[in-house]
Amino acid sequence: MRIGGVLALEQVVQDAPEQATHAAQVLGHFVRDRAPPRPGYAPDGEPTPTDTSLPTIPEADVQVALTSLTRPKSRAHVDQSEMLSFATLYLAGARLFGADLTRADLSWANLTDVPGLTPEQVRSARINAETVLPPNIRTAVGLSTT
Template sequence: MWWKRARLSVLTVIGAGLLCGVLAVVFTPLTGRLARWVTSDDWSALDAAARAAAVGQLRLAVVQVVAAVGAGIALTYTARTFRLTRRGQVTDRFTKALERLSSSEPYVRLGGVLAMEQIVQDAPDQGDHAARVLNSFVRKHAQAAVTSRLEATKLAEKPEEHVQEALRALTVERPRGGSRVPVNLARLHLRKVQLVDAHLNGARLEGATLRDADLRGAKLKGADLTGADLTGADLSSALGLTVAQLLQAGSLLGCRLPAAVAADSAVAARLTPSV
């Protein structure tokens, strides 16, 4: 940023000016004049030894003040260097995690997911970047939801381990608060996915297959459940669910819901098969 560079330039100029000031005060007759100005009328009453002591004390005070200011400037440069070094390390780790995520080996991809999660723990400001990467990773590696029974027989019983871990890392609570990118799991096959205490506020879940999913404690305020298959899913302690959301779902058969929404007659009618 230009203003950061300008600030450092100003600090450099101030440091140079202070150094010149010290040299002028300590090594020129200006010290005696300054000491005379500071002592004012008392200067004429001082003998030679007292005047020399006053000049010496003034020089010492100037040196101490300049040393303190110089230490502050040095600390500023050190902090800036540390931030730049740390930013470079995070960028390097991010790049290596991306390389692992693109591997053809599932266990290497799993390592990339865990590395990306650790980056978010160490550098929370990278949370949104990591979330976008993990969300794209899930959408690439998770199977697409299907509607026909014939196609459904070809789908996996549950998500692969690296997909499950990516979903967990994507929806876990972050070290710091603030806004976050809504999760997009629309039209994905996520049967038996484990998303306990997942952060899914505002998530796109339309058309997703969440049969037998464990969503206990999941935060679902504002999540789009339009056409989602929640057959047998456990949402018994989910937070933020509304009747309107559930009535948009594709299936609620056997779904376990919080008592507050399960008591609604329209919702209750969809929890059991019609006779």
């Protein structure tokens, strides 16, 4: 049922552009509500002393919503700060040792605490001005540190 609701909202984005922003906001709230908190953080963003490790992959309904929000027609209607929060949610604590990030879209991602990230991985991926990188990686890929 949840996946059906997500797909219906995605259809609203395509069929009723005047309602697309509202549909994208609902999808964003759905992801924030259904996705687990970042490791070491409660759902309200407060640090916790217990380990709340993320699952390897998000639940199917959350994945469908994230996919819907990142489609080109939907992206135009999503607040970019929400995109950053989604990217941060799923990359917090990720270990990218040896990961192939060729053409991976890391736009809006916060990669400051991602162990194993290399300049070569960043060069092979797509980033934008809102992608947050560790200072040593920013320098190595030729970006200013400001």
